[in-house]
Amino acid sequence: MADKSQICxxxxxxxxxxxxxxxxxxxxxxxxxxxxxxxRDQEVCVLGWGDPQETEVLVxxxxxxxxxxxxxxxxxxxxxxxxxxxxxxxxxxxxxxSALITCVETGLLRVWKEGSETVEIxxxxxxxxxxxxxxQCNQVATGGKxxxxxxxxxxxxxxxIFTSKNVRNDWLDLRVPEWVRDMAFIPNSDKIVTCTGxxxxxxxxPASPQRRPVLESEFGEYPLTALxxxxxxxxxxxxxxxxxxxxxxxxxxxxxxCLKGLAGGVRGLQCHPSLPLVASCGLDRFLRVHSxxxxxxxxxxxxxxxxxxxTITWEASHTVVxxxx
Amino acid sequence: xxxxxxxxxxVKINSDANMDIVEAQExxxxxTKKKNKKQKKQPTPPLTRSDDSMVKETETExxxxxxxxxxxxxxxxxxxxxxxxxxxxxxxxxLEKRKQRMAMKKKKKKERDALGDKAPPKNVPKTIExxxxxxxxxxxxxxxxxxxxxxxxxxxxxxxxxTHPKVLITTSDRPRGRTVRFCRQLATVIPDAHVxxxxxxxxxxxxxxxxxxxxxxxxxINEDRKVPNGMVLCHLPDGPTAHFKVSSVRLRKEMKRRGxxxxxxxPEVILNNFTTRLGHSIGRLFAxxxxxxxxxxxxxxxxxxxxxxxIFFRFHRYIFKNEQRVGIQELGPxxxxxxxxxxxxxxxxxxGEYEWILKRHENDVCRRRFNL
Numbered sequence: 133m134a135d136k137s138q139i140c141x142x143x144x145x146x147x148x149x150x151x152x153x154x155x156x157x158x159x160x161x162x163x164x165x166x167x168x169x170x171x172r173d174q175e176v177c178v179l180g181w182g183d184p185q186e187t188e189v190l191v192x193x194x195x196x197x198x199x200x201x202x203x204x205x206x207x208x209x210x211x212x213x214x215x216x217x218x219x220x221x222x223x224x225x226x227x228x229x230s231a232l233i234t235c236v237e238t239g240l241l242r243v244w245k246e247g248s249e250t251v252e253i254x255x256x257x258x259x260x261x262x263x264x265x266x267x268q269c270n271q272v273a274t275g276g277k278x279x280x281x282x283x284x285x286x287x288x289x290x291x292x293i294f295t296s297k298n299v300r301n302d303w304l305d306l307r308v309p310e311w312v313r314d315m316a317f318i319p320n321s322d323k324i325v326t327c328t329g330x331x332x333x334x335x336x337x338p339a340s341p342q343r344r345p346v347l348e349s350e351f352g353e354y355p356l357t358a359l360x361x362x363x364x365x366x367x368x369x370x371x372x373x374x375x376x377x378x379x380x381x382x383x384x385x386x387x388x389x390c391l392k393g394l395a396g397g398v399r400g401l402q403c404h405p406s407l408p409l410v411a412s413c414g415l416d417r418f419l420r421v422h423s424x425x426x427x428x429x430x431x432x433x434x435x436x437x438x439x440x441x442x443t444i445t446w447e448a449s450h451t452v453v454x455x456x457x
Numbered sequence: 458x459x460x461x462x463x464x465x466x467x468v469k470i471n472s473d474a475n476m477d478i479v480e481a482q483e484x485x486x487x488x489t490k491k492k493n494k495k496q497k498k499q500p501t502p503p504l505t506r507s508d509d510s511m512v513k514e515t516e517t518e519x520x521x522x523x524x525x526x527x528x529x530x531x532x533x534x535x536x537x538x539x540x541x542x543x544x545x546x547x548x549x550x551x552l553e554k555r556k557q558r559m560a561m562k563k564k565k566k567k568e569r570d571a572l573g574d575k576a577p578p579k580n581v582p583k584t585i586e587x588x589x590x591x592x593x594x595x596x597x598x599x600x601x602x603x604x605x606x607x608x609x610x611x612x613x614x615x616x617x618x619x620t621h622p623k624v625l626i627t628t629s630d631r632p633r634g635r636t637v638r639f640c641r642q643l644a645t646v647i648p649d650a651h652v653x654x655x656x657x658x659x660x661x662x663x664x665x666x667x668x669x670x671x672x673x674x675x676x677x678i679n680e681d682r683k684v685p686n687g688m689v690l691c692h693l694p695d696g697p698t699a700h701f702k703v704s705s706v707r708l709r710k711e712m713k714r715r716g717x718x719x720x721x722x723x724p725e726v727i728l729n730n731f732t733t734r735l736g737h738s739i740g741r742l743f744a745x746x747x748x749x750x751x752x753x754x755x756x757x758x759x760x761x762x763x764x765x766x767x768i769f770f771r772f773h774r775y776i777f778k779n780e781q782r783v784g785i786q787e788l789g790p791x792x793x794x795x796x797x798x799x800x801x802x803x804x805x806x807x808x809g810e811y812e813w814i815l816k817r818h819e820n821d822v823c824r825r826r827f828n829l
Contacts, residue, residue, distance in 0.1 A: 148605055163602070170605050329808065355808055373810045392819060395828075397801070397810035415801060415812040417594065417734060434593045 136162040137206035142411050143189055144400065144419055145176025151191055151201060154419055156431050161419075164201060166208045177222040190232070192222035198232065214244060223276075224262025228269040233286070235262035235274060243286055253289045255282060265317040273324055275312025281326055281336055296336050297343035314359040316368070318382075325382065327356035327370050333380055349385030351378050358401035362408060362424050369410050369424070371398025377412055379424065391422045393429045585765065590826045594734040603734065607741070611696035615673070615745040622746055624650040624674040625667055630657045633683040638708055640678055642790045646759060646772050648723050648748055650676075660689075660804050668693055674746060675804075678703070688794065690742060691804045697812065698804045699742055701768075701794040708790055716774050716786035722755020723748045724772070729762040735813055736763065736829040739796060757788070766827045768794040796829065 140153030140162065149172075150165040166174075175194045182188030182200055188209075189201040195217045200210040212232070220237030227233070232244040241253040241262065255262070258276040265271040270286040271293070282292040299308050311329035318325060322339045323346070331352050334345035354372040361368055362379075367388060371377045375394035378387050396416030403410045408424035421431040534550055537543040569576045581587065596603050607613070614620045624647050626640050632655070644650040660677065667675055672693055679687030685706050691698040709715060726747050731740035743761050756776060762769045772789030798814045800806070813828070820826070 148602070148609070150602070172609050357810070373808070374814055375811065375816075395814055395816060395819075396812045399810075415810060 134204060134206040137164065137201075137203045140203070142419065142421070143179060144413055145179050145191060147175045148172065149174025149176060149193060151176065151179075151189070153203075154433055156421065159431070159433070161433055164206065164208070166199065173217070178225040180225040180227065182227055190225055190227065192225045192234065194221055196222075198222075198225065198234065212244070214242070215240070223259050224264075224272070224274070226262070226264035226269075226272065228264070228286070233262075233264065233272060235259055235272075237276075239274075239276075239279070241272070241274065241284065251286065251289050253284055253286075255279070255284070260312060261314050263315050263317065267317070267319060271317075273315050273317065275315055275326060277311045277329070278309065279312070280310055281312055281315060281324060283324065283338060294336070294338035295343065296345070299344055299348065311355070313355065313357055316359055316361045318361065318365070320365075325359065325361070325368050327359040327368075329355035331356055331372065333359075333368065333370060333385070335382060347382065347385050349380060351380060351387060352376055358398050358412075360401045360403045360410060362403040362410065363406050364408070367424075369401060369403060371401050371412060371414075373397040375414055375416065377401070377410075377422070379427070389427050391427050391429075393420050393422070393432070394418070585825055588825045590823065592733050592827070595732050596734055596737050603737070607737070610741075611692055611694070612741045612745050614694070615749075616741070618749055620673055622647075622649060622674060622748060623672045624676055624746060625672045626650055626652045626676045626678070627655045627663075628677065628685075629679045630655050632678075632680050635683055635706075635708070636678055636680040636685045639685050639706055639790060639792075642709055643676075643678075645719050646724070646789045647746055648721065660691075664691065664693070664803050685792075687797075689804060692742065692745065693803070695803060697738065697742065698800045698802070698809070699739065700797045700800070702797055704793045704795070706790065706792045709788070712787055712791070714786070716788045719757055719772065719774070719788050720755050722752040722757055723750065724755065724757035724759045725751040725753070727758060727760040727762075729760065729764075731761075731763050731829060733829060735796075735799065738799065738812075739768075739829060763829050766795060766829050768796070768829070770794065 136155075137153055139155045139158060141156050142154040144152045144154065146152060148170045150163050150170065152161050152163055154161045173193070173195045174197075176191055177194055178190075178192040180190045180192075182190045187203055189203060191199045191201060191208075192214075193199070196213055196215040196219070198212045198214050199208050200212075201207070202209045214232070214234050215236060219240060222234055223237055224235040224241075225233070228243075230246070233241070234244065235241040235255065237259055239255045239257050239259045241255045241259075243251040245251075255274040256276065256279040258279050259274050260276040260279075262272055262274045265273070271283060272286065273281060273283045275281040280298060281294075281296040283294040284292045298310050302308055309330060312326050313329050315324055315326040317323075318335075323335055323337045325333065325335045327333050331350050331354060333349050333351060333356065335347040336343075337346045340346065351370060352372050352374070354374045354376070356370045356372045358371045359368060366382050368380050368382055369377060369391075370380060371394070375396050375398060377391035377394060377398060379389050379391070380386065381388050391410070391412070394412060394414045394416060396414040398412055398414045400413040401410065402412075403424070409421055409430065410424055411419060411421050413419045417434060419431075419433045420429055422428065423430050534543060534546045537546060607616075615622065626644055626647075628636050628640060632640075640652045644652045660675075664675065674693060675689075675691040677689040677691075678685045679689070681687075685703050688701045688703050689698060690701065709718070724747065726744055728740045728743060731737055740761070747759065757772070757774050760769075760771045760773070762771070769791075770793070771787060771791050773785045773787050775783050775785045777783050796813075796815065799812045800809045801812050802809050815828075820828075
């Protein structure tokens with residue numbers, strides 16, 4: 133078990149609670165699950181790395197438990213109960229300095245520290261995604277349906293440090309609905325890029341005085357479900373419910389190219405931290421790895437089970453972590 | 458034309474030296490055909506090779522008559538500019554090839570008969586189904602993950618006998634006669650099916666009402682230009698929605714040698730060739746349309762046969778004449794389905810997540826790869 137988990141470079145969580153590790157070099161996948169009792173209750177909602185060395189994978193399930201899986205040992209080492217299933221599914225999982233940050237759909241963002249009390253933030257209703265700033269670990273962003281992008285600082289949990297404003301009314305003077313599905317912090321700057329359920333990709337800049345998006349572009353006609361930033365700057369990979377993956381350029385907002393192969397809605401998308409590769413996982417039960425430079429399919433693997441949202445994590449020998457939701 | 462023909466006849470008696478004169482006299486190309494034919498029958502001395510196609514033809518004819526069937530290597534049928542002559546030469550070429558093939562076949566058969574029992578087994582001809590690329594998602598019967606997945610998916614309520622199927626059949630707005638008759642015939646085939654007029658209502662609004670009234674399926678037949686061409690099959694509590702293209706619809710009146718109308722008995726269901734994971738989902742979708750226990754008294758059977766991603770629906774009545782022989786009568790409508798998309802959740806084409814979509818250009822790359 134341990135040797136199997138050590139060679140896996142991509143981790144995928146499924147709807148039945150099985151954590152799958154895929155080794156791209158060996159082109160094999162291994163299932164890791166607890167007690168060999170599967171249930172829909174254990175559906176994996178979020179995946180995340182437990183530590184910067186990428187030796188532990190945190191698995192958040194529908195029933196409110198967060199399990200820790202050790203890649204070195206190949207078994208689930210710990211289980212924590214972080215809320216009940218009545219509070220909604222997990223929409224985000226992150227780790228700072230030995231504290232665990234979880235966010236659920238009803239908007240309850242909690243910081244779990246051992247011993248001391250949990251800090252709670254109410255991020256509004258219907259939160260679809262929560263992400264942590266990789267460079268500043270105490271900043272998180274949340275967004276959802278009719279719930280705009282908000283950036284929170286965990287040290288000051290009362291108000292968000294940045295609340296986005298909706299765009300102006302459209303040409304019929306109607307309010308444009310907003311539905312933030314996924315977001316990412318652009319490294320080396322303050323900016324945040326989000327993708328919406330109304331097929332828009334928006335870039336917000338908290339440093340600038342305007343709270344409206346700095347850049348807005350559209351892709352396709354279907355809701356964008358996942359987003360990921362590749363290693364090189366100025367571009368973003370998005371996926372929609374029809375299985376179309378596109379690379380967009382963030383300088384002008386134009387589509388640079390599409391990645392072909394997916395036949396079902398994209399559930400998880402993650403770029404490799406240093407190599408120009410992107411792993412995508414969809415409802416068609418396949419894990420695909422594309423190369424970003426020439427947009428060819430490098431590797432396909434049947435994931436056999438439906439992946440749930442936010443469920444891919446890369447790991448490389450250089451500690452590449454992809455957490456996909 | 459007539460006069461030309463008679464002119465040719467006169468020409469026939471002349472020797473080959475006069476061929477050039479004959480050619481000059483031709484006004485229409487159609488005459489050459491006859492001329493060639495007549496020349497074929499005359500044994501001509503071998504002429505030197507020249508660009509004159511006529512000469513070539515005679516030469517090759519001569520070669521033919523010598524018993525060889527090989528054309529000289531520089532000769533290609535496609536180089537003859539005259540369409541009639543080219544066509545003739547091509548026909549001859551084909552005839553030659555066919556003769557050779559028949560000769561080979563005969564020889565092989567003779568050898569096979571001569572060997573008797575020791576003959577090597579016959580070669581299986583290649584078909585597209587034989588050459589199908591192995592699909593990685595083909596379900597292995599012992600696969601536990603798939604078994605668990607199917608045990609807990611949206612159809613598990615039906616397969617665990619917790620619910621009974623109740624189908625609502627409707628159409629797109631303002632259907633024409635053919636579609637209406639098709640819906641009515643479908644309602645006789647599927648037990649506990651109810652046909653309702655669409656009335657221009659939105660599907661998203663119909664679905665909660667259906668769920669409240671205990672329906673398990675919503676089937677919408679889409680019509681285009683007075684002919685049914687699409688079907689949306691939505692499993693109701695919160696199940697997947699499949700969108701099919703419907704083609705080749707034959708109503709009961711148009712079927713030859715059909716039996717009497719189907720009775721109220723529940724039919725047996727046959728699902729052929731749904732091997733992949735997607736195929737399994739679709740197969741279960743069809744199976745859940747019919748009640749669990751077929752009434753064998755009725756001797757009726759509904760077949761969904763999948764071949765090359767097309768699903769053929771047939772409805773028969775069978776009778777066992779003795780242990781080995783069965784007679785079948787086709788009743789009921791027949792149609793062909795092709796899956797266009799499978800969407801998770803009830804009908805929501807704009808915001809729903811698709812489990813599988815037919816992407817035609819990506820499928821066109823390989824002829825031997827199928828999804829169901």
